[in-house]
Amino acid sequence: MNTVLPRIAARNLLRQKKRTILLAGAIAFGIMIVTLINGFAGSFIQNVSENFAYLLGGHVFVSGSEYTASGRRISVIRDDSVIMQALSSSGQRWASLQKTSETTATLIFEGKSIRQNLTGIDLAHSTMLKERLALINGSWDNLAWPNAIIVSQSVAKKLNVLPGDTIVAQFQTVTGQNNVGEFRLAAVTVDSTSFIGSIMTYVQLDYLNSLIGLGKGEYMSLGIMLDKLDRSEAFATSLYTSMKGMGLKLFDRSTRESDGSMTPFQAMIQKQNSETWTGTKYRVYTVDDVLAQAKQIVVALDTGSVAILIVLFAIVMIGISNSFRMAMYERIREIGTMRAVGVQRGEIRSMFLYEALFLALAGAVVGIILALIVMAILSLITFDPQSPVFLILKRGHLSFYLPPLRALGNIAIIAVLTLVAVYAPANAAAKMPPAEALRTVK
Amino acid sequence: MPIIQLRSVKKDYFLGKVIVPAVKGISFSIERGDFVSIAGPSGSGKSTILNMIGLIDTPTSGEVIIDGKNTKGLSDQELTRFRHEVLGFIFQSFNLIPVLNVWENIEFPLLLGKTRVPKNEWKSWIDFLIGEVGLGDWRAHKPNELSGGQRQRVAIARALVTKPSIVLADEPTANLDSATGEQIIDLMKKINREIQTTFIFSTHDAKIVNIADHIIRLRDGTIIENRRNGEDVAEEGAVDTPVED
Numbered sequence: 001m002n003t004v005l006p007r008i009a010a011r012n013l014l015r016q017k018k019r020t021i022l023l024a025g026a027i028a029f030g031i032m033i034v035t036l037i038n039g040f041a042g043s044f045i046q047n048v049s050e051n052f053a054y055l056l057g058g059h060v061f062v063s064g065s066e067y068t069a070s071g072r073r074i075s076v077i078r079d080d081s082v083i084m085q086a087l088s089s090s091g092q093r094w095a096s097l098q099k100t101s102e103t104t105a106t107l108i109f110e111g112k113s114i115r116q117n118l119t120g121i122d123l124a125h126s127t128m129l130k131e132r133l134a135l136i137n138g139s140w141d142n143l144a145w146p147n148a149i150i151v152s153q154s155v156a157k158k159l160n161v162l163p164g165d166t167i168v169a170q171f172q173t174v175t176g177q178n179n180v181g182e183f184r185l186a187a188v189t190v191d192s193t194s195f196i197g198s199i200m201t202y203v204q205l206d207y208l209n210s211l212i213g214l215g216k217g218e219y220m221s222l223g224i225m226l227d228k229l230d231r232s233e234a235f236a237t238s239l240y241t242s243m244k245g246m247g248l249k250l251f252d253r254s255t256r257e258s259d260g261s262m263t264p265f266q267a268m269i270q271k272q273n274s275e276t277w278t279g280t281k282y283r284v285y286t287v288d289d290v291l292a293q294a295k296q297i298v299v300a301l302d303t304g305s306v307a308i309l310i311v312l313f314a315i316v317m318i319g320i321s322n323s324f325r326m327a328m329y330e331r332i333r334e335i336g337t338m339r340a341v342g343v344q345r346g347e348i349r350s351m352f353l354y355e356a357l358f359l360a361l362a363g364a365v366v367g368i369i370l371a372l373i374v375m376a377i378l379s380l381i382t383f384d385p386q387s388p389v390f391l392i393l394k395r396g397h398l399s400f401y402l403p404p405l406r407a408l409g410n411i412a413i414i415a416v417l418t419l420v421a422v423y424a425p426a427n428a429a430a431k432m433p434p435a436e437a438l439r440t441v442k
Numbered sequence: 443m444p445i446i447q448l449r450s451v452k453k454d455y456f457l458g459k460v461i462v463p464a465v466k467g468i469s470f471s472i473e474r475g476d477f478v479s480i481a482g483p484s485g486s487g488k489s490t491i492l493n494m495i496g497l498i499d500t501p502t503s504g505e506v507i508i509d510g511k512n513t514k515g516l517s518d519q520e521l522t523r524f525r526h527e528v529l530g531f532i533f534q535s536f537n538l539i540p541v542l543n544v545w546e547n548i549e550f551p552l553l554l555g556k557t558r559v560p561k562n563e564w565k566s567w568i569d570f571l572i573g574e575v576g577l578g579d580w581r582a583h584k585p586n587e588l589s590g591g592q593r594q595r596v597a598i599a600r601a602l603v604t605k606p607s608i609v610l611a612d613e614p615t616a617n618l619d620s621a622t623g624e625q626i627i628d629l630m631k632k633i634n635r636e637i638q639t640t641f642i643f644s645t646h647d648a649k650i651v652n653i654a655d656h657i658i659r660l661r662d663g664t665i666i667e668n669r670r671n672g673e674d675v676a677e678e679g680a681v682d683t684p685v686e687d
């Protein structure tokens with residue numbers, strides 16, 4: 001294989017700088033747009049899932065359901081020893097466990113009130129809180145208080161409370177009785193540190209349980225944090241199998257097909273709501289189950305990016321095809337000369353195809369570099385933590401993840417499209433009879 | 443045996459429905475090592491004949507035999523390979539490859555496949571040719587940095603680099619002033635004597651015709667004179683009697 005033809009092809013690109021810059025620029029622009037979409041889609045689901053995982057306190061969840069004597073269905077795990085056993089026998093690793101109870105309450109202080117979801121966890125031993133939240137007021141030491149409450153900056157402002165103040169809460173017990181409790185403000189979190197900080201209100205699990213009518217050691221759901229998000233499905237499946245093996249009653253994990261009107265997760269819950277049973281029945285689910293819709297968005301984004309790629313490049317390819325046709329006429333005597341001197345037809349075609357390939361690769365590489373630069377710049381923007389886009393952000397910033405295969409795939413698509421666009425003129429150049437090519441004066 | 447034989451070669455061009463008879467059934471032979479001139483006014487069929495000898499065009503009828511090989515019916519690929527191995531070309535408008543420098547232009551044909559020059563001799567052979575055409579100081583220059591005469595010297599070196607049996611030059615002096623044109627013809631003649639390559643050049647310039655050993659004069663697609671070393675060549679098909687130019 002001789003290298004002189006690719007070498008000539010490369011130099012021909014440099015020879016027509018204006019044309020090359022224009023065409024490579026068009027390719028680069030298209031690749032940049034597509035790469036940005038891919039990069040955004042790539043990190044979108046990860047960010048949403050991670051944010052939700054922290055919001056909900058786990059990647060995989062186990063919750064229990066039972067009927068009270070009056071027929072009311074409540075969410076509770078009375079005895080988690082079997083679950084713990086199932087967890088350790090599942091053979092999977094996890095990072096941390098978090099036992100959670102929840103209730104909706106009206107918080108009242110000196111005539112001002114606000115409705116909040118209270119999340120009861122073991123405040124003093126939660127590493128997640130210290131990792132994820134920053135305090136503007138109060139102290140981590142106060143978390144030892146048995147009736148400690150942590151609210152966000154905006155809630156504290158609304159109630160006009162300071163650490164040490166006593167806040168009254170109105171809520172219902174699990175059995176539906178109205179109840180009141182007193183909490184002491186331990187700390188105020190900075191809103192901007194994360195989305196969680198701005199909407200969550202944390203209280204002591206034991207204290208909350210006693211107020212809503214659950215016993216000591218009982219709770220509503222167990223959140224399991226994994227070290228890697230993408231293991232959650234495998235983890236849930238093996239935990240489910242393991243729990244089933246222990247003889248626990250479980251909601252079917254496979255009932256997740258959507259009928260279109262609901263998310264698969266909603267469909268699952270609805271189906272489960274129509275059942276009755278005695279004792280505790282457990283549900284194992286993951287953050288992804290909750291976020292099935294978000295996944296569909298990613299699929300839509302990726303499909304859309306391919307569509308954009310094709311439409312954008314159909315336009316670019318027409319331009320490339322035309323300008324190679326022109327290049328062929330401009331170089332017709334060169335082609336005739338090469339043919340006379342001993343260059344074969346196929347080699348003339350290859351020479352044009354090399355030129356097209358180099359053009360496509362140069363454009364694609366520049367496009368990806370541009371996209372990476374734009375991503376880096378966009379990542380610097382800090383978003384308002386109150387804004388609804390916050391869930392798709394990574395600690396308040398846009399983030400991008402470009403799967404390398406996706407980038408390579410885009411380069412391959414553009415290379416193939418360019419070769420297809422240039423094939424006809426390249427072939428015409430190759431088929432030109434040498435005598436005719438040499439006769440042409442321009 | 444002659445290195446080139448044309449037997450009753452005819453070439454018609456088709457311009458829509460009009461047939462243009464460019465070469466009207468001619469026969470002649472060319473001897474190995476000769477310096478040959480194909481002379482005649484513009485439109486007399488010189489380029490057409492050289493193209494057929496050069497295997498970049500095929501006759502409408504008749505046979506072209508080169509180096510003992512009848513080229514009739516060869517495929518494009520076979521013709522291309524034959525051109526590469528046996529023939530060298532020099533063009534009226536030089537036709538160098540603009541993106542290659544002097545050295546690379548001369549080297550180019552060697553890179554296209556099998557030739558008579560072993561690879562380990564390429565460099566010294568190209569250097570020798572660059573010396574022969576007097577461009578030792580210009581090897582790294584691009585064609586657009588050279589004068590017309592210099593470009594044609596590069597083309598001569600390129601035509602010789604594969605050690606072809608025959609070099610074809612279609613009006614090599616037409617784009618040069620007459621002094622430079624004569625130098626180019628002298629250079630070709632010198633190389634022809636030194637390395638015994640057969641040279642065939644066409645011209646409509648009466649002044650340079652006479653340097654040739656063998657003159658084939660054309661008019662309207664027929665041979666009107668065929669003289670080698672000062673004597674008429676009697677050959678079948680060469681029916682016309684000489685006519686004053």
Ligand SMILES: Nc1ncnc2c1ncn2[C@@H]1O[C@H](COP(=O)(O)OP(=O)(O)O)[C@@H](O)[C@H]1O
Binds near residue numbers: 463464483486
């Ligand atoms: N491709 C072609 N199509 C039509 N006519 C042609 C073509 N090439 C040459 N001719 C005609 O054939 C005749 C001989 O042309 P050519 O061989 O180029 O002559 P010369 O080289 O002596 O000037 C001329 O009348 C010319 O117009």
Ligand SMILES: [Mg+2]
Binds near residue numbers: 488489490612613
């Ligand atoms: Mg001519």
